[in-house]
Amino acid sequence: MSQIPQWVRELKPSGPQGSELLKQERDNSNVNVDQLANFLHTKEGRQRQTRILKVLQSEKVFDKSQNYFAGRTDRFETALARAKRLRQLYVKENWGDQERYTANMLISEPLPYGLHESMFLITIRDQGSPEQHQKFLKPAENYEYIGCYAQTELGHGSNVRGLETTATWNPDDKTFTLHSPYLTSSKWWIGSLGRMANHAAVMAQLIIAGKKYGPHPFIVHIRDMKTHQPLEGVHIGDIGPKFGYNTMDNGFLLFNNVKIPHISMLSRFSSVDPKTNQYVRPSSPSLVYGTLTWDRDAPEWEKGENQVLNYTMVQIRLLPLLAATFAMHFTGKGMMALYDANNRKIRQNKESANQSRGAGPEETESSSDLLSDLHAISCGLKSLASSTAAEGLEVCRRACGGHGYSSFSGIGSYYADYLPTATWEGDNYMLTQQVARYLLKAARTVLKGNEPTNDTTAILAYFLSRQDQGAAFDILGDDSDLVAAFAWRSAYLTFEALKHRDEQKRSWNSLLVDFYQLSKAMSQYMIVKNFYEALQAPSTSSELDPETLGLMHKLFRLYALHTLESEASEFYTSSAVTVRQIQLARSSAVMKLLEDIRPHAVRLVDAWDFPDWQLDSSLGRHDGKVYEDMFYRASELNPLNRITVDPYPDSPTLFRKDESKELKSKL
Amino acid sequence: MSQIPQWVRELKPSGPQGSELLKQERDNSNVNVDQLANFLHTKEGRQRQTRILKVLQSEKVFDKSQNYFAGRTDRFETALARAKRLRQLYVKENWGDQERYTANMLISEPLPYGLHESMFLITIRDQGSPEQHQKFLKPAENYEYIGCYAQTELGHGSNVRGLETTATWNPDDKTFTLHSPYLTSSKWWIGSLGRMANHAAVMAQLIIAGKKYGPHPFIVHIRDMKTHQPLEGVHIGDIGPKFGYNTMDNGFLLFNNVKIPHISMLSRFSSVDPKTNQYVRPSSPSLVYGTLTWDRDAPEWEKGENQVLNYTMVQIRLLPLLAATFAMHFTGKGMMALYDANNRKIRQNKESANQSRGAGPEETESSSDLLSDLHAISCGLKSLASSTAAEGLEVCRRACGGHGYSSFSGIGSYYADYLPTATWEGDNYMLTQQVARYLLKAARTVLKGNEPTNDTTAILAYFLSRQDQGAAFDILGDDSDLVAAFAWRSAYLTFEALKHRDEQKRSWNSLLVDFYQLSKAMSQYMIVKNFYEALQAPSTSSELDPETLGLMHKLFRLYALHTLESEASEFYTSSAVTVRQIQLARSSAVMKLLEDIRPHAVRLVDAWDFPDWQLDSSLGRHDGKVYEDMFYRASELNPLNRITVDPYPDSPTLFRKDESKELKSKL
Incomplete structure (x- = not known):
């Protein structure tokens, strides 16, 4: 690009400079930073960090200035250069474990020797015999063997017993044959494997004379020591870009009947006796697995094949979101209808609306009830809906387990591209003040005894007329009562906020958290109400068959009851529901709805009609x-x-x- | 890479194939997908999508197969090629608004004409006079003028009144001078500006005869129509990579006293009369701003300069996280101490522990109380702490507003690299079953009347002995009562889960959600307890001065009360606290703690001693x-x-x- 012109170089930020503001901040506090930092990290730890930082900063290869610009291959190339240099520094500076840890924290990116230096060395050290230490550990510690720890497979994450890679004992020539019978047997996510490793610690099912003995560790030579090309019968590669961690070459690995010698099976705890061809049991089975402890404790039902959608913990994360897609679709349609109906009226009222300005900040809204209502509700819905969508994408990505983290899931990039929506066109937190301001104003007119002119003032007036008797909403039996409970809670929070503002004279800023909650409550009411009304509409029952309509009702109830349960304390506090009702909502109603909706999950997603492309x-x-x-x-x-x-x-x-x-x- | 070998090509996934599973899923549901899809999208909408998809898929430039691999520049280059081709298709296929919208949804990435096609055209159309439509709109609609909408500035996001760019009326030659007086005046985040636009709709403060008239829109020529180089006095560029949206060239723009003609100010609603040199007011002020409506309603205190940390809505998001860093630091130290102390004992007990295996899934834990306790608690803490950290990074990123989305914030890449922690070394959801299994087992031994052998059985026994009388914890006045309330809630949830499992005989799977909540409750108790105990330790009071120690106590209370309030319904239901206490916790205690801690926020962060590098x-x-x-x-x-x-x-x-x-x- 063209040289930066002199007039640009001379520009300064306006107003108080960041450096001045931070000085002010630091001057306003008497916290002894040095003392507290020593308490947290110890003096020695801080001196170590300073020392190591100086070394790293003086090396050009660790310069970070291009990190945020580089693509995957460039980032990996730079990371490889850094990993090599860091290893040289370990030797040159004689850095121990603590120094190495500090250096890695300061560099702050996963480096390609990462799994060699951790799991590969640890596995040989912990599970190898003295002879194996001699054969494998020494060259590994000298970085002649570069290794990785190959456990996870494409089709098997946390379920170690389900590993498919086999290691079959050959009594004739005293070897093992490593084999990957299926595509899902491919080792996957293995750090330092994709491009780096020439050896792998492979967890494979040991088979002797047709009998399975469970997963055991084998040290396998996978790439030529000179050409670094995969050996015969070995297929290796990098698994591709990920949401993060792109400086690491997480890899895949498949074997096509590869023979390895007897010494390859790490034999500190269990082994195959080459003379008798018998399995030698470990003294204590728990010693064998090491990192696999967790799996042994898993209940039986986890061990078989089970679709993740059958887990209630997955259902409770995904099915309310599926319900939310329909809820928000109907709300969007409802809002468009409201907008169209009011459009002419709004234009007529616009002139008069502008006359009521000039009062306090809360009074600057237009006097047109319809315009104000639409404006406030759309502010609240924009905030809630875009936050729900952004967070929902992350929930979906995580529900896919490890594979959700791969770029190929497609969810990471959707999330990243969608995120600005939460900030632009009105920051989602700032916008909630608009809703609160409108509701406070509406509440004041209701308190004055004015007749309700729209739904908002109607629910406020209803609350006011009934608050002494209290509510008795049949949220579990009656859908319109469920909607009414949401209205009641919104009205309660409105009058609470009004009390804080008008009676207790609390500052606007001190009430922002209350306003945020209030806006969320009102928006959730709007969504529940719009969903409910859409299901009552004749056009809906004429277009959908009764079964699908029934399922829509269940989705409505799931969205409403799950939301109610998540916000339980506001529903209690407002006396909209009882503690017992909330307990029932969670432990029976919601769980039953998950069960009822579960079989239809795929078809309900299909109906959104997203092309694969x-x-x-x-x-x-x-x-x-x-x-x-x-x-x-x-x-x-x-x-x-x-x-x-x-x-x-x-x-x-x-x-x-x-x-x-x-x-x-x-x- | 080497050709994929034949044996790899022939591999199939094991077990039921994905296609079979999905067929099963679809067969098990009677939802009429076609009917529901028509209801959601209309038949016409779906036909349109099919038609447009076919066109796009037949064009090589829209091939997505390299999207996930490409770096920033390559992605932008591809996006530019796609944007050009899409524009050609608009013309060739005669696509209207709906077709264009559908095409953009299907392509699913922001394209570099995005802001030209939306805000630039809309602004001229809505705010321009007929003469200006002739001069600006026509060439813009023909893509001779490529435009953008330049409102946001580096130092001013949602606060439009604070815009610093000036447009000063020159009565002598009837021109305006556009100028950027500060670095913070630089237009920033402007889509389609960085590399694409040759014109910009610039929002600038109108100044006539020294008097400010607020922000007004100007159409400004910024790049040469032939060379596409920035014009004299104009400094433009792309603002760099972002968390997402990297196919768009969001840009910056600075002016050094650039003169533009009178016609440049869009004058449908307000203008400068070149004869009188007077400002001509709009008939209704609200008409001028269009997209700026929001700002006019902002209360007064928002309009001045105010550090974001002074907003209570920002404090409530960030300061509990700051408290959590200390809480988890002390918990980590506490766990290490527990581990060291028990290490020998655990080894001794290991043999006997392995003998109790073989019972039902919940009974497969080791019989060593200490080992089991450590194992269960570390599972729960791993899950809670890594989730808190991952979500905390996102909260911090969003609290930075738009700038948090820039790669230069550094938070996006930390988040992306940190995320695997929530899945690996035990999935955060799966792990919570370990905690629940342990607690159920502990509760059974307590119910049998066994003496407590560790803290877990002690809190369960205490709950059992007191549950009929109920608790009366002084959570607002007494710190040890606050810890006890967390213990009480965990014990309550344990016995509830036990009732479901042992009395009601509910399936393990149906209780996963309860187990997740239980694990979270227990882990929160552990953190609160460890934080509390660390502050009681003599080593802490000897190393920290009384002011800092007092602040640590406030951080303890903030972490505990904010957590309690977030999980309020479980605290009510267990009768650990009253509704009134929760209300007070939120509306006074937490808000007061935010106020007290606020001045020390920067120094408390300083103490963590992270080098800029x-x-x-x-x-x-x-x-x-x-x-x-x-x-x-x-x-x-x-x-x-x-x-x-x-x-x-x-x-x-x-x-x-x-x-x-x-x-x-x-x-």
């Missing part, structure tokens, strides 16, 4: 070919796999071969 | 030079600014100049 997601495919698609993208489309690295720390070369440019020109 | 964040700088750093990174480090585009849709060239490779080789 739009979602561009391996996990969201309409045909369910999830593993095939993940594997195809990782293996065939991923440019990082066109690069052969030089993984040894003392060699200055980073890449031995780079075919990625060739790929680029093909596009 | 580690955080690599424009916003987190220790010296507060936030705007200077954002601007420097955007303007000088950003490789996209080394590219000059060819922005016109009918021209086949994408880039006119690409200096980015030169930059790359310099690194």
